[in-house]
Amino acid sequence: MTTEDLLLDTCLLAGRIMIEGGSEMYRVDDTMSRIAKNAGECSAMVFTTPTGIFAAVSSSPLVQLSPVLRRGIDMEKVARVNNLSRQFAAHELTLPELREELIKVDQHTPYFPFWLQVLAAGLCSTTLMVIFAQAYDWFDMPLAALAGAVGYWVYARVSRLTNVRFIAEAIGALCVGLASWAGVRLGIGHNLDNVIVGAVMPLVPGVAITNSIRDMLAGHLISGIARGMEAILSACAIGVGIAVIFRFL
Template sequence: MADKILKTCLLAGRIMIEGGSEMYRVDDTMARIAKNAGETAPQVFTTPTGLFIGVAGQPDVQIAPVSQRGIDMEKVAGVNNLSRQFAAGEIDLDALYAALEKLDRNTPFFPVWLQIIAAALCSTTLMVIFAQKYDFFDMPLAAVVGAIGFAVYLRMSSLTKVRFMSELLGAFAVGLAAWLGVRLGVGRSLNNVIVGAVMPLVPGVAITNSIRDMLAGHLLSGMARGMEAILSACAIGAGVAIIFRFF
């Protein structure tokens, strides 16, 4: 029974970390599942790359590696809902584990074309915010450039596990497409177009979560996620800087 409890907690925690959840939320969810299953003193330790859990009075400790991390709030919300149902007695431990496995395999997601359209809309609106004016001449170009950059980012993410490489190439595509658009007369302000179009690539959630983790006392996880966000920002900056350096 204890082995099944630990496996369920580890599965829930791994899904949440892969979905981009804060570490203190992962800790709390794993501990609540263990306590609601009858373990009064679970010992949980979480990092961005691995999870550890044990129970008081037993020597066994189980671990689970976390090989990939992204942003998928659907997974985080799904685990939270299942945890609440388990706490309310609506499902038992076996049903919870089966539901978590199903969530891990079949998480619904938006199609790629819809994500690209959303990136285009985000690029346009954020360009207006940062430029502090409605530049209707540059708005279509910002939308197209943002869509191109995000499409390149998604494509490279599927081809390589080096996250920073996909972000660098996505930012490079943003800079190159914006430069070509301005040179062809489709846009006027290269800076405004790039600032808006690059925003869908910016790791805003990772930066926010790193700060929240550190405020909650998870210094190791907070610093690790903060460094990951900084490296992502540097990769994006380097991709754009290449355009300004050579074009």
């Protein structure tokens, strides 16, 4: 592998990891450009989209492409790539060492255990119910936590079983509605609206909406619009799942 190919491969790997982790596009551009500049290529050309990255350097006539097949939220990976980029800028890592470390980040980054994610979804549902209801409804808090945890568990499991986008959000929201409705009917909750509002929040694509606006403000109009539409469709899928409950139950 030539030096140019190694540099482009390293830049594309860093950019793909950041996009898959939920980073903003301008941050991806900046990181890839800085890696190229610190490697001696001051005129690197980078073009990023949510589904693919293009990169080229002036010393090579070729342009390399890296597809982005999945996107999620993993800020640990984004932070680690930024830290490795700073180490490379400080000459603490060579270019081959940087590539090896990025491969380790891509394959072996520790993540919170699934049971802890479900528990956090339940806690988040309870606190957000308090915020949106503007009252400490102690009677509905346990049901909101249970419904939020169930909905997130179903959403995560369905996401692993299918590659069809927005199906997981719809089914997860449907389970939130079912759990909330069943809890109210059984007497362990009394305000269905408050419970659903809190329990559905872990499914809402808040980071995607924020990154979409930040990308558009930074001038990345294509990425901003694409991410915004993705977030809107996710919100619509969640709304469909909840609407089914109110329509038929």
